[in-house]
Amino acid sequence: MLNTLVDLGYVSRIPESKRFSLTLKILNLGFHAIAHTDLRSLVRPVLRGLVSETSEAASFAVLQGADVLYLERVRAGITRLGVDIRIGTTVPACQTAIGQSILAFLSEQEVARIEARSSATPFISKRSRD
Template sequence: MSKQEQGKHDDDQVMIKSSEIVQSLLKGLLVIQAFNQHRPTMTLSEVATATGYTRAAARRFLLTLVSEGYAKQEGKLFSLTVKILNLGFSYLASQDVWQNAKPLMQQLVEQLNESCSAAVLEGEDVVYVGRVATTKRIMSVSLNVGTRLPAFATSLGRVLLADMTDKALNDFLTTCRVKQYTAFTLTNKAELKTEISRVNQQGYSLVEQELELGLTSISVPVRNQAGKVLGALSISTHISQTMKQQILTTILPALKVCAGAIEQLTY
């Protein structure tokens, strides 16, 4: 790279200074994030408790969201509106690879008659950025674009964690909150690290009944031209319908072919 090109590259870098961070925006985002599957509606006091803000501050943020159409108020209860999805879809619209991957995922679903998902890592969770489902219901909760699941207990998550540096993975496991979802959930962090190392070596993750009884999923990474993992692609099935050997001999090869085709979209 020439000095001129290097200089241009340096100009593109944005150094973040604490004085330039808009604290009110950060607080508003935390108010939005306070609403989730378990707290779809909250009172003003509950929002204040969930965020740690004063009632007065929580009220200002909530009323701002209501005025802009991102939230609604019914009596004492506040909830988010469908407009909030625009924030997530703005991200998806900027990620051509996942938009273009959907036809390929659809072909895989038709081939295997099993649901296919794509996800990225955010914090301690995987967030679904692509989903093509069959009519089969394999989980007790609905899975859609935007759904969050714990990374440590999912095949999608373990594939994404396997791409981390040792330090980043150690930091993740140190702070990660683990929960015993089923009798099969791997919660010992030393054993989790060993399993993630195995995933890194074999190039896929198979998780059986750790998140929900009867649910088995297998995932592979999706990489860009530089070999960096962009996300993970998975097939989920019910253990009673698909035996482990069939998952490894039939589903895994087809899943790898689909991931490879999606990778071609980044070239």
């Protein structure tokens, strides 16, 4: 199977070892899966409603490790701050409003576990959560 993945360009061999690594082409598989998920069709009407009420962009994302993965986004028309987040984008959870909203509802132990996996800083301090 690995040889097939190498031939297709999704995996590359690490020279002088028996190891392999993923190539950037593997992202195509992930983006394709995201684009065809039924979840997107469920959240799109909700996001459109939010956009019409607030005149601001609305996004749906999930926590993936220490990052948030954007699964759907509805723009408000004119981008005011030049923020263009595309479906499939991952951003450290602590650096986005949607990520911080997700983190706010997790236990302190879970936030600490996610913080340990992240190379991004800063996380919300314990004092600011009290």
